Amino acid sequence: MVETIEKELFEKYKRVRIKASITPMELDDFSGKIVKSYLICVNESFEKPLSQEGGLKEVHVTPLFGPNGTPIYPKALVKCSFCKDRRPSGKKFVRVPEETFFEVAGPSALIDSLYEFSHCKFKFKGALVEMETYKVEEVSLPKDFGEAILVKMRGPVVLRDPWHKPGEALRSRFLPSPSHLFSVNVYSIFREKYFEALKALERGLVEDHSTLHSIGKVWYLYEGKWLPALSGTALFWVRELNDVVKTVLKHAALLGVGSGRAAGFGDVEIASI
Secondary structure: OHHHHHHHHHHHEEEEEEEEEEOOEEEOOOOHHHHHHHHHHHOHHHHHHHHOOOOOOOOEEOOOEOOOOOEOOOEEEOOOOOOOOOOOOOOOOEEEOOEEEEEEEEEHHHHHHHHOOOEEEEEEOOEEEEEEEEEEEEOOOOOOOOOEEEEEEOOOEEEEOOOOOOOOOOOEEOOOOHHHHOHHHHHHHOHHHHHHHHHHHHHHEEEOOOHHHHEEEEEEEEOOEEEEEEEEEEEEEEOOOOHHHHHHHHHHHHHOOOEOHHHOOOOEEEEEO
8 A cells, every 4th residue: 555655646736846936025925925826827727726624635835945955934933932022012024036946746738838937917915026047956755764864944834633533623733743743644645544654653753862952833924914834954863664654754855744834834855864
């Protein structure tokens, strides 16, 4: 079963990086919205997977990145793990430069349409935005893992509660344990054996003590509201490289983690060290 899932992941799905020019602007919202608007503008087939509420997502997008690889979105970082902080208020603007890039993952047939260099104009927050692709390149994904795994969060990560029951209020989790960080991936792959797979994941990966300080809270601005998420880098030691661990890590590297993956949240870079 696991071998079939892995084969489908790499045969039916792919991930690309798109380098583009864009109308420079001052942005007071999450830049993943611009990515979604552009993709739908160049290919209407993106509208359904990027706009549907709930359910499993087949498409993952990142926020816009600056030339140095920094994700572009209004944010307020909490400076230490145990600091008392208050929710920010008011607007905050960030600069979107003329040259930018983003990444998108999904079914190969849909992603392949992006290799046709595209140009599109669309309205965003009342302003006309012009955006043009000038390079598309496939992203290399990890296939093997060693004794330790480094998970780098590329933008805000919003973790789902893996123990949520139907009818209960949805809550986010803020401790990056394996079952919290990868719960959406486990559910996407092993739905019928969800809790069994979560246990195998917790058995296989052990978070390093440094994670208490290398992962922190970030406030991000979304539609005028400041909301909490996680940001940073987490180190995990591989106690048991079982089939669940291998498949979940590959799925996360391809399609991201947590909630809002189709909106630009939850992007991670996974590497062995």
